[in-house]
Amino acid sequence: xxxxxxxxxxxxxxxxxxxxxIDLEFEQMSKKLIAALASxxxxxxxxxxxxxxxTLTFEGVINSKTCILDPGSASQTVNLPPVRASEFQNAGQAxxxxxxxxxxxxxxxxxxxxxxxxxxxxxxxxxxNLNNTIPTSAGGTDAQVALYQGDGSTKLDLSDxxxxxxxxxxxxxxxxxxxxxxxxxxSKNATTAAGVLKTNLQYTxxxx
Numbered sequence: 001x002x003x004x005x006x007x008x009x010x011x012x013x014x015x016x017x018x019x020x021x022i023d024l025e026f027e028q029m030s031k032k033l034i035a036a037l038a039s040x041x042x043x044x045x046x047x048x049x050x051x052x053x054x055t056l057t058f059e060g061v062i063n064s065k066t067c068i069l070d071p072g073s074a075s076q077t078v079n080l081p082p083v084r085a086s087e088f089q090n091a092g093q094a095x096x097x098x099x100x101x102x103x104x105x106x107x108x109x110x111x112x113x114x115x116x117x118x119x120x121x122x123x124x125x126x127x128x129n130l131n132n133t134i135p136t137s138a139g140g141t142d143a144q145v146a147l148y149q150g151d152g153s154t155k156l157d158l159s160d161x162x163x164x165x166x167x168x169x170x171x172x173x174x175x176x177x178x179x180x181x182x183x184x185x186x187s188k189n190a191t192t193a194a195g196v197l198k199t200n201l202q203y204t205x206x207x208x
Contacts, residue, residue: 061116063207067107067177076100078183080145080197088192092127094146094184101150102179104205110170111207113177117147117156117164118202128157129186130199141195143185150180158201165206 083096102115117123122131124144134140147156149167157163171177185197 057120059118059204061204061206065108065111065207067104067111067113067171067175067205067207069205070103070105073101073103080183080185083185085141085192085194088143088185088187091187091190093187095187097152097182097184099150099152099180099182101181102203102205104171104177104207105175107171107175107177107207109175111175111177112168112170113179114165114168114206114208115179115203116161116206117158118204119159119161121202122199123158123201124188125159127186127188128155128159128163129188130158130201132195132197133199134196136193136195139195141197142188142193143197144188145197145199146184146186147201148182148184150182152182164203168208 078098078100080098081096087095104113107113119125122133123129124131127144127146129144129146131144132140132142136142147158147164148154149156154167156167167179169177169179
C-alpha cells in the first residue's frame with residue numbers, strides 16, 4: 001500500500017479542525033468544477049436559443065401584528081342553496097346566497113384583520129368571480145360564484161387582491177376577530193345552463 005502524501009507545512013491542519021478545512025477545500029474545488037462545466041455548456045449552446053420550461057410564482061404577506069386563524073374556519077366547504085336555472089334572466093345576475101366567516105383569535109390589541117384572496121386559479125379576470133371547475137360537458141353549470149362583504153351588497157373583485165385586502169375588521173377587546181362573507185351564484189351568460197357547481201379559492205390572512 002502506498003502511503004498518502006504528506007501535506008506541506010502551510011496546508012497542515014491542527015487536530016480537531018480537519019473537517020472545517022476539508023469543507024473549505026471541497027467548496028473551492030466545486031466552484032472550479034462548476035465554472036469549468038458552465039463554460040463547456042455555454043460553448044456547446046452558443047448560437048442556440050434557450051427555451052423556458054416553466055414559471056415560478058411567489059406570493060406572501062408580511063404582517064405587523066399577529067393572530068391565530070381558527071382551525072375550524074381555515075378550510076371549509078360553503079354549500080350554496082339549490083336554485084333554478086330559470087331564475088337567471090340575464091348575465092351578471094346574482095341568485096341565492098350563503099353566508100360564511102373566517103375567525104381569528106389571540107390577536108394583538110386593535111389589530112385589523114383581512115383575508116387576501118388569490119387572484120389566479122379559478123378566478124375569471126373578466127368578472128372577478130369564481131369559475132366552475134366542472135365543465136358543462138360533464139354536467140356542470142356555467143354559472144359562477146361571486147363573493148360579497150358581510151353586508152351582502154358590496155361585491156369583491158377576486159381578480160384584484162386589493163379588493164379583498166381592503167375589507168377589514170378590527171379585533172374586539174378579547175383579541176378576537178370575525179370576517180363575514182356572502183357567497184352567491186352569478187350568471188356569466190344571458191342564459192344559464194342547469195348543472196352542478198364546484199370551485200375553490202385560496203387566501204392569505206393579513207393582520208395589521
